[in-house]
Amino acid sequence: MSADRVIVVGAGHIGIACAHYLHAEGHDVTVVDQGRIGGACSSANCGFIVPSHVLPLTTPDALATGLMSLFRPRAAFRVRPQLRPALFRWMLEFARRCNRSDMLAAGATLHALLEASAAEYRGLLQDPALDSEWQRKGMLFVFATDEGLAEFGETDSLLTSEYGLSAEHIAGEALAEFEPALLDGLAGAWFYEDDSHLRPDRLNASWAERLARAGVRFIEDCCLESVDSNGKHVAGLDTSTGQLEAEHYVFAAGAWSGGLASALDCRIPIEPGKGYSVTMTCPETMPSHPMLMPEKHIGVTPFEDGYRIASMMEFAGFDASIPDYRIRQLQDSARPYLREPVGPEVVETWYGWRPMTWDSLPVIGRVPGFDNALLATGHNMLGLSLAPVTGKLIADLVAERPTDLPLEAVSPARFN
Ligand SMILES: Cc1cc2nc3c(=O)[nH]c(=O)nc-3n(C[C@H](O)[C@H](O)[C@H](O)COP(=O)(O)OP(=O)(O)OC[C@H]3O[C@@H](n4cnc5c(N)ncnc54)[C@H](O)[C@@H]3O)c2cc1C
Secondary structure, eight states, rough: OOOOEEEEEEEEEHHHHHHHHHHHHHEEEEEOSSSOOOOOOTSSOOOEEEOOOOOOOOOOOOHHHHHHHHTOTTTEEOOOOOOOOHHHHHHHHHHHHHEEEEHHHHHHHHHHHHHHHHHHHHHHHHHHTOOOOOOOOOOEEEEESHHHHHHHHHHHHHHHHOOOOOOOEEEEHHHHHHTTTTTOOOOOOETTTTOOOOOOHHHHHHHHHHHHHOOOOOSSOEEEEEEEETTTTTEEEEEEEEEOSSSSEEEEOOGGGGTTTTTTTOOOEEEEEEEEEEOOOOOSSSOOOEEEEETTTTEEEETEEHHHHHHHEEEEESSSOOOOOHHHHHHHTTTTTSSSSSSSEEEEEEEEEEEEOOOOEEEEEEEEOOSSSEEEEEETTTTHHHHHHHHHHHHHHHHTTSSSHHHHHGGGGGGG
C-alpha cells in the first residue's frame, strides 16, 4: 500500500481518531484545526463510551418533547424560535423520522457501530501512553420515580429484544449501597455493565501527543478558508496559515461541517446542538459510577480529582454564551439524586456544539462525486463513543477496502 499524504481538517475526537488509523496504515498525516487540539465539542463532554446508547434521538415521543420546548425557554431540550430555512428543513426531516420503524433502523446502525468502536477502544486504551482515566465501571440509569423506572424498563426490554442488550435492575433499597453518592429513597436503577468512561480532554491531549511523537503533524490556529478543486478532485486547501496539498482530504469539522457544503458541492445538513457542563472538585461522598438521570436529562461523570454534570440540547445556532441559569439548572437537576449535587469548588463551566444530523446517524464516507475527499462528521451525542470506528472506516475507505459495517446508512450520499 502506498504512503499517501492525508490532511485531516478538525482535531476533535473524530479528527484525532482518523489521524490514528490513517497513520497506522503508513500514511503521512497532517491535522489542522482553527483552534486548539480537542478544544471544541470534544473537550468537556461527559466522557461516556456507551455501547448501550443505540436508540437515536428520533424516538416516537421526541416530537412532542421538541414542540413543548418551544414554549419553555428553560427546557433541557430547546429549539430557539428563529427564521432560518435550513433549521426549518432540519426540524421537518427530524420530525419525519420520529416513528418506530425509523428509530429501530437507526438503532441497528448505531448498534453495529457502537459495538465495533467499543471493541477498538478496549484495544487502544490498553496503551499506557493514552492516559485518559479510562474505567470500565458500567453506567447507572437512575430514577427517582416509579413511573420513570417502569418506563425505562420498557426501553430496556426493547433493547434486549431488538439488539440483545440487557441491563441489571437494581431495586431502590439496594441502590445507596451500590452507589453511596445517591440519596436514599430513590425508585431504582438499570445498570449497563459494558459501558465505560474516561476524561475526554486527557484522551485528546495524550492521543495527539502520542501521534505527534510518531510523526503526525498537528497545526493549531489554522483555519480552512477555501477548498481548491478541479471538478470533483480536491487539489489543495487554502488556510489561514497558507496552502496545503495532499492526495486525500478528510473533513472532520464537527458542528461547523455544514459550512463546507458549497465548497464540496453537496448537502451536509448538520446543525449545532449546544450542551453544557459544570466540573467540580470532589465532594465528601464522591460518585463512584458514571450515571444518567433520564428524568432530568443529566449525566454525572466521576474523575480522579472531581466530577462533572452535563446536559441540555439547544438548537440556537452558534451562540457561545454560558448563562448562569444553565449551570445552576445542571446542579439543581442533580439535587433529587445526589447527596452532594454541588462540589466544593467549580473548576470549569463549558458548552459544546454537537454536530447534529436529522437522522441521528453520523456522516462517514466519500463526498459524492469526489475521488479524494471524505467526510467524518455528524456524530450527534456519540462522538467520543464512535471515534475509533469512524477512524477505522475512513482508513478502510482510503485503502478502498471493503467493510462489514453499515457504511451505506452513514454515507453522505443519503442526503444528496
Ligand atoms: C454536554 C455534552 C456531553 C457529551 N457527552 C458525550 C459522551 O459522554 N459520549 C460521547 O460519545 N459523546 C458525547 N458528546 C458528543 C461529543 O462531544 C461530540 O459528538 C464530539 O465531540 C464531536 O467530535 P468532533 O471531532 O466531530 O467535533 P469537535 O470536537 O467539535 O471538533 C471539530 C473541530 O473542527 C475544527 N474546525 C471546524 N471548522 C474548521 C475549519 N474551517 N478549519 C479548521 N478547523 C475547523 C474545530 O475547531 C473543532 O476543533 C457530548 C456532547 C456534549 C455537548
